[in-house]
Amino acid sequence: MSTAAESAKTAEIAALAERYGLFRSAARPPLRSYLRELWGRRQFIYSYARARTYALYAGARLGSVWQVLTPLLNAGVYALAFGLLLGTATGIENYAAFLICGMFVFTFTQRSMTEGSRAISTNMSLIRTLHFPRATLPLAYVVNELNQLFISMGILLVLVGFTDGPAWRWFLIVPALLLQTMFNIGMTLIFARLGTFLTDISQLLPFITRTWLYASGIFFSIPDKLRDADAPGWVIHVLALNPISAYIDIVRRALLESHAEHELPNAWPIAIGWAVVTLVGGFIYFWRAEDRYGRG
Template sequence: MSTAAESAKTAELAAMAERYGLSRSSARPPLRTYLRDLWGRRQFIVSYARARTYAVYAGARLGSIWQVLTPLLNAGVYYLAFGVLLGTKNGIPNYAAFLICGMFVFTYTQRSMTEGSRAISANMSLIRTLHFPRATLPLAYVVNELNQMFLSMAILLAMVGFTTGPNWHWLLLVPALFLQTLFNVGATLVFARLGAFLSDISQLLPFITRTWLYASGIFFSIPAKLEGLHAPGWVIQVLSLNPISAYIDVARRAVLEEHVKNQLPHAWEISIIWAGISVVGGFIYFWRAEDRYGRG
């Protein structure tokens, strides 16, 4: 069939579809409609997150307990490597809780991004079979990691409360986790779109997040370390712009009262700004490719 004949046939089909009120199932809806459809599928997001958690740990004897054991074991390894062998625990009270809090916060973002980068590519059969807002898939991955974060923080608070007793500052964990969740939603949507069209992104992310891990003040107090190195004040200001450093800092302020002495400057303001930029920018970036997901 010639190009002219193909164009005529396409125009004829388009006219017929318009006459009968038909539209492309993969067409990108307006942003307001998309948000409304996404809200209407909130139960699916929660149910999908639960089903995925069950599927991931169904074959393990300890089941979903591994969700908490994994970051705890990582924290134990880093405690020996950095806290004991390299001496980063010196001068930091309750270093175990300091380290575990940082690991939990970092792992929440790391796993949201890493798992979310496969949200589209790993569900192609579902995407090509059913019509639904594609953002439900990466959002379900974030909900899954948020459930783990609740359990992790419960364990951390129990550990801290056993040694120091409960504190009203713990209530600050609510806005801290809320802001981090907004940031994670945006970052996960970005990497979900990238992973849908660049399969290598899932292979690169572990190296990116590992570098991020060492630069985020998880194993040491950034202000105290730079003060010991006599670094200029602007260096602390630059390092405090790291979103993970800010979220770790506000979480530590809530859990560890003694951390207030070595807090990052403007951590709350930075956390709010990053949350807003990430969730708005990430959502629009993902939505703009809505009609391309699932194409062969």
């Protein structure tokens, strides 16, 4: 068939598709339409997240109790290593709540990113079988981790209630966790796309998140350590730009009255800025590759 004949045939097919409202199923829809489709799949996102939680702990004798035990055991190990052996608990009142709060907040972001990086690659059969917005998969992973965080935060509130007593400032946890969830969605979408086309990213993520863990002030007060080291004041402002440090700080402000003397500067504006920029940027970055997921 000649080039002219092929062009004519293609034009004829395109005209028929336009006439009957047909479109290529794998084509990337406009951003506004994509958002509407995503909202229409909200029940699927929630149901898929619940199914993943059930499947994850189905083979364990304690079942979903491990959702709480895992971060608590991690916090216990780090409390022994850093708080007792290395003495990072010095000068920090209610160090147990201080540490567990940081661990729960960090784990929420860490697991969202790590699990989300495999959201597309491990669901290729589903993607190639059904037509749906691919962002529903990484979003379901974030919802799954958010459900786990709610359980963890319930335990933390009981601990803080016994040690510090309840307070009105606890209501600040709601906007604090909302901002972190926005940030996590953006990061998860970014790593979901990266994990699809750069399969080695899942091998690098544990090293990235471990470094992030030690640099985020989970085990110690960043301002206190820098003051002890006679570091210039601007260093604290630079380290405060770390998004995880900001989210940990605003949650600690909401829960721990004693945290007032360990606060990072401008934590709320930094947390808001990271949440908005990462959510918008991550969503657009993921959406732009929508027609490439499932190929190959």
